[in-house]
Amino acid sequence: MKKAVISLYRFWVLNERNQIRGDSTDVFEIQKQKRKQLENSVTVLRGRLNAISKNFAKETKRIVKENVVLIQEINHLKQEEKKLSDKLSKIENLSDINSN
Numbered sequence: 001m002k003k004a005v006i007s008l009y010r011f012w013v014l015n016e017r018n019q020i021r022g023d024s025t026d027v028f029e030i031q032k033q034k035r036k037q038l039e040n041s042v043t044v045l046r047g048r049l050n051a052i053s054k055n056f057a058k059e060t061k062r063i064v065k066e067n068v069v070l071i072q073e074i075n076h077l078k079q080e081e082k083k084l085s086d087k088l089s090k091i092e093n094l095s096d097i098n099s100n
Helices: 002-099
Strands: none
16 A cells, blocks of 8 residues: 555656646746747847848938039039129120210
């Protein structure tokens, strides 16, 4: 009878303790897997952010270069307009002098 009680004790009580310990390790494993998944997500998102940042910087440089070219062209056209305006005023002055 004593052997039967000991075997029942081992079967039910010790197995239950092992299952509890096993469940707690499962909780730790689940947490570990979740953490690993989140770390992977963060890594992927950082990569995407870096790619977007590089594209943004590249696009910004292109726009700045275009703006420099456009500003130079505007300045050149302003200078040309001033020269032509000066020529026109000289021609008008000469025509006024000649008509008098």
